[in-house]
Amino acid sequence: MNPLLEKFKSPFETAPFDSIKTEHFLPAIKEAIQLAKSDIEQIKSQPLPDFQNTIEALDHAGDKLNFISSIFFNLNAAETKEEIQVLAREISPLLTAHGNDILLDATLFDRINQVYSQKEQLHLSEEQATLLDKTYKSFVRNGAKLNEEEKLKLRGIDSELSQLSLKFGENVLEETNKYQLVVENENQLEGLPDSIKEAAAQTAEEKNLSGKWVFTLAFPSYLPFMTYAANRDLRKELFIAYNTKASKGDSLDNKQYILDMLKLKSERAKLLGYQTHADFVLEERMAKSGPAVLSFLNNLLEKAKPKAIEDVAEVEAFAKALDGIDRLEKWDFAYYSEKLKKQKYEVDDELLRPYFKLENAIEGVFTTAEKLYGLKFKENKDIPVYHPEVTAYEVNDLLGNHVAVFYADFFPRAGKRNGAWMTSYRGQKLIDGKDQRPHISIVCNFTKPTKTKPSLLTFNEVTTLFHEFGHALHGMLANGTYESLSGTSVYWDFVELPSQIFENWCYEKACLDLFAKHYETGENIPSDLIEKIKNAANFQQGYQTVRQISLGLLDMAFHSTDPNLIKDVTAFEKNQMKATSLLPEVEGTMMSTSFSHIFQGGYAAGYYSYKWAEVLDADAFELFLEKGIFDQETAQSFKENILSAGGKAHPSILYKRFRGREPKPDALLKRAGLV
Ligand SMILES: [Zn+2]
Numbered sequence: 198m199n200p201l202l203e204k205f206k207s208p209f210e211t212a213p214f215d216s217i218k219t220e221h222f223l224p225a226i227k228e229a230i231q232l233a234k235s236d237i238e239q240i241k242s243q244p245l246p247d248f249q250n251t252i253e254a255l256d257h258a259g260d261k262l263n264f265i266s267s268i269f270f271n272l273n274a275a276e277t278k279e280e281i282q283v284l285a286r287e288i289s290p291l292l293t294a295h296g297n298d299i300l301l302d303a304t305l306f307d308r309i310n311q312v313y314s315q316k317e318q319l320h321l322s323e324e325q326a327t328l329l330d331k332t333y334k335s336f337v338r339n340g341a342k343l344n345e346e347e348k349l350k351l352r353g354i355d356s357e358l359s360q361l362s363l364k365f366g367e368n369v370l371e372e373t374n375k376y377q378l379v380v381e382n383e384n385q386l387e388g389l390p391d392s393i394k395e396a397a398a399q400t401a402e403e404k405n406l407s408g409k410w411v412f413t414l415a416f417p418s419y420l421p422f423m424t425y426a427a428n429r430d431l432r433k434e435l436f437i438a439y440n441t442k443a444s445k446g447d448s449l450d451n452k453q454y455i456l457d458m459l460k461l462k463s464e465r466a467k468l469l470g471y472q473t474h475a476d477f478v479l480e481e482r483m484a485k486s487g488p489a490v491l492s493f494l495n496n497l498l499e500k501a502k503p504k505a506i507e508d509v510a511e512v513e514a515f516a517k518a519l520d521g522i523d524r525l526e527k528w529d530f531a532y533y534s535e536k537l538k539k540q541k542y543e544v545d546d547e548l549l550r551p552y553f554k555l556e557n558a559i560e561g562v563f564t565t566a567e568k569l570y571g572l573k574f575k576e577n578k579d580i581p582v583y584h585p586e587v588t589a590y591e592v593n594d595l596l597g598n599h600v601a602v603f604y605a606d607f608f609p610r611a612g613k614r615n616g617a618w619m620t621s622y623r624g625q626k627l628i629d630g631k632d633q634r635p636h637i638s639i640v641c642n643f644t645k646p647t648k649t650k651p652s653l654l655t656f657n658e659v660t661t662l663f664h665e666f667g668h669a670l671h672g673m674l675a676n677g678t679y680e681s682l683s684g685t686s687v688y689w690d691f692v693e694l695p696s697q698i699f700e701n702w703c704y705e706k707a708c709l710d711l712f713a714k715h716y717e718t719g720e721n722i723p724s725d726l727i728e729k730i731k732n733a734a735n736f737q738q739g740y741q742t743v744r745q746i747s748l749g750l751l752d753m754a755f756h757s758t759d760p761n762l763i764k765d766v767t768a769f770e771k772n773q774m775k776a777t778s779l780l781p782e783v784e785g786t787m788m789s790t791s792f793s794h795i796f797q798g799g800y801a802a803g804y805y806s807y808k809w810a811e812v813l814d815a816d817a818f819e820l821f822l823e824k825g826i827f828d829q830e831t832a833q834s835f836k837e838n839i840l841s842a843g844g845k846a847h848p849s850i851l852y853k854r855f856r857g858r859e860p861k862p863d864a865l866l867k868r869a870g871l872v
Pocket of ligand 1: 664668693696
């Protein structure tokens with residue numbers, strides 16, 4: 198008996214973690230793939246194709262497979278072990294092959310195409326029309342309309358691209374791992390906090406260099422060194438090592454890989470009928486087109502640059518006064534910024550932690566969700582969980598109707614990936630008119646309680662909690678008909694709106710007063726501390742904004758320029774970065790050869806999304822600020838038009854329904870102190 202293949206008997210049909218064993222996954226997934234295949238055969242065997250028997254049926258196909266693979270991959274991220282990782286390497290190709298079998302099925306596409314060509318006569322609802330478009334496009338964008346020869350070519354490009362991006366990543370990783378800065382004399386560590394020194398001593402020990410300190414190019418080692426180390430020469434050495442990764446002309450150099458990838462992406466785009474890779478990507482984004490993204494970034498740049506220049510001048514003057522630094526270099530910026538920030542705002546993590554006991558912060562997000570959206574959270578110990586540290590809640594509305602199951606998993610463990618994320622086990626949709634409610638989870642790596650102290654969060658951890666909970670609301674409040682349009686299944690540059698907007702409540706006194714109480718005295722967080730938090734959040738926003746824009750512009754330039762015109766990656770980058778450069782250039786250093794977001798991750802022609810989402814969240818939150826942060830009418834409208842709507846219409850339409858107009862950058866500029 199395989200519990201994954203039975204009907205789940207746990208409350209709300211939640212994943213039966215209490216009876217799943219690792220060996221259940223592979224046979225269950227193989228069986229579920231067969232079930233999914235017979236769903237597809239069933240669709241193909243219907244007589245005349247119509248919306249219900251083809252498009253809607255396809256949305257329902259493979260339900261069991263989706264649920265089981267969600268359980269598996271969520272476990273692989275939050276509570277993995279060797280056997281699960283080995284299994285993942287076996288399961289992933291099975292799922293990819295299955296996905297391709299569907300997308301390359303010519304008979305199936307023929308049915309979809311027939312329905313699509315009658316679209317205007319079908320009298321579809323907005324949601325149905327969106328589903329039809331999305332289904333049709335996902336096939337076409339994967340080559341369904343190409344002839345056999347072109348299809349073969351497309352598959353070839355895809356496999357070459359995945360090889361190249363893998364190699365790109367491997368080179369960056371090898372370069373990262375191969376370098377180490379060994380410090381033998383403790384007085385060269387001046388300025389570094391004890392915890393950082395301790396970590397460096399431990400790294401040394403692991404590398405058989407006991408008694409010394411080792412710093413690496415891994416971010417948690419690199420960043421604190423650049424921020425706190427007083428030794429300027431060592432900062433320079435580490436900076437140069439970090440910024441020459443995979444660019445030294447040896448066997449680990451990524452420049453040729455970049456050129457090869459750009460050519461392939463361009464070729465792929467042309468094959469599918471697009472001018473550039475950026476056009477291909479942006480067709481399915483809220484931003485819609487390359488020119489729209491460029492004017493968005495350049496417009497912001499124009500506003501932020503004067504402030505960025507001031508930010509740099511302020512640090513320059515500070516460094517000169519403090520240490521007589523005549524020419525501020527790139528390896529000086531983080532160091533003097535940190536000192537300046539301390540002096541200006543007198544606020545640090547340790548001062549704030551006592552007000553952010555984890556249990557209070559959780560109460561805080563729950564109460565905020567209750568006040569805004571009428572949600573009630575109740576722990577339910579009958580819902581099975583995959584680790585004793587995980588808590589499961591049932592979520593109801595004010596009338597007692599079941600809304601969702603919510604899992605929360607807060608502390609670091611050996612088997613957990615870094616970072617914080619929201620995920621879902623089961624999506625929301627209607628099945629034969631019955632509402633299947635979602636199972637949503639957030640997974641974080643927060644400060645753990647100790648023997649003497651409860652878990653006291655940094656303010657950054659508090660905003661992370663609100664961020665992930667904002668994504669969770671998008672999932673929990675989903676109210677659609679089709680799973681592929683439900684919850685967080687929205688365009689990439691729109692998905693961070695619900696999460697980022699929710700962070701805004703952490704800066705508001707009316708919200709902090711609900712939960713930010715001293716864990717020993719019970720006193721509310723003092724108002725002047727809230728002011729300091731707000732001010733510190735705006736520190737160097739000009740500089741930071743220009744930095745983000747520069748990466749967004751570089752990304753767009755790579756993916757919208759004819760690759761035959763890019764002969765030399767170094768020169769191309771240099772030229773593109775001119776308009777956004779704020780500190781003296783360092784000969785020999787570059788960004789592109791380790792820009793993994795766009796050459797390894799999925800952010801090609803998408804790096805602008807970070808800023809885009811900020812514009813949306815600031816603009817949307819402005820309405821709450823005008824009407825009141827707990828205003829019922831505004832909350833109701835945000836819920837209806839954004840959180841519950843998922844991807845049932847184009848995000849521009851949904852956003853306009855909430856805001857009454859197109860998004861404007863003014864609120865972000867104001868919030869960041871740039872106007
Ligand atoms: Zn997010």
